[in-house]
Amino acid sequence: MTSSDRTERMLEEAFKIRGRDKKGRKILRIVGKFFPARELMSAAQGGGEEVLRSFLERRVFPELAGAPFVVVYMHALVQRSENFPGVTALRSVYEALPAAVRDGLRAVYFVHPGLQARLFFATFGRFLFSAGLYGKLRYVSRLEFLWEHMRRGEVEVPEFVEDHDEELEHRPLMDYGLVESDHHHRALDDPAMDTTASMYSYRCIS
Incomplete structure (x- = not known):
């Protein structure tokens, strides 16, 4: 299997359209842990931008165009060096969407945000x-609120996301950054949100 094939497989795991919410809108589930930011960044000079654009244009956009939908973004176990694209990259992805x-897009459900993520978006989000995207952001601290x-059966939740949710239930101070998870350190809860080492380059998807 070539590196481009592996990246394609990882993107298929990261982006899945399945089910509908209670208002009948399609659900685009994005699992941050599966996003191949490092692979795309390393392939930037060799077509990383084209790989991402091609995948979205072939597998995602055609199923969403012309119909209302919501995004469920699952942030559990995202690692800065592996699969966190960076805030600037997230913004540029949205701006690159076809009209x-x-x-x-009706809502973006951000599942398992930490305190730093909430403070960051509250301060710099606007x-x-x-304004259109910022106003659609919804924080979901627990799966029960999703x-x-x-x-439940309308959106697939990976087992590690459920495990993280259970850990938060037993260690609620993790929500406030006062207690570290035993399993990971969330990228979006780092003090520095974007660095040249961690961010999937803005140029790659602008």
């Missing part, structure tokens, strides 16, 4: 993102 897709918007 028909962007207009259909400056980094368009089920208020969609039924």
Whole structure:
């Protein structure tokens, strides 16, 4: 299997369209841990941008264009050096969406954000993102609150996300950054949100 094939497989795991929320809107589930940021960054000079764009245009955009949808982003176990693209990259992905897709986005459910992530977006969100996207961001601290918007069987939740959710239930101070997880350190809870070492380059998807 070539490196491009592996990256394609990883993108297929990271982006999945399945099920509908309680209002009948399609669900685009994004699992941050599966996003191949390092592979795309290392392939930037050899076509990393094209790989990502091609995948989204072939596998994601056609199923979303012209219809309302929501995004469920699962942040558990995201590592800065492996699969966190960076805030600037996230913004540029949104800005690169075709108009028909962007207009259909109704909400972005950010599952398991930490305190630093909340503070960052509260302080800089309006400056980094368009008002349209920022206003659609919804924090979901526990999976039980996600089920208020969609039924359990409508969105696939990886086992490690459920394990992380259970850990948060037993160690609630993790939500405030006062206690570290035994399993990982979340990228978006680092003091420095974007660095040249961790961020999937803005140029790659702009």
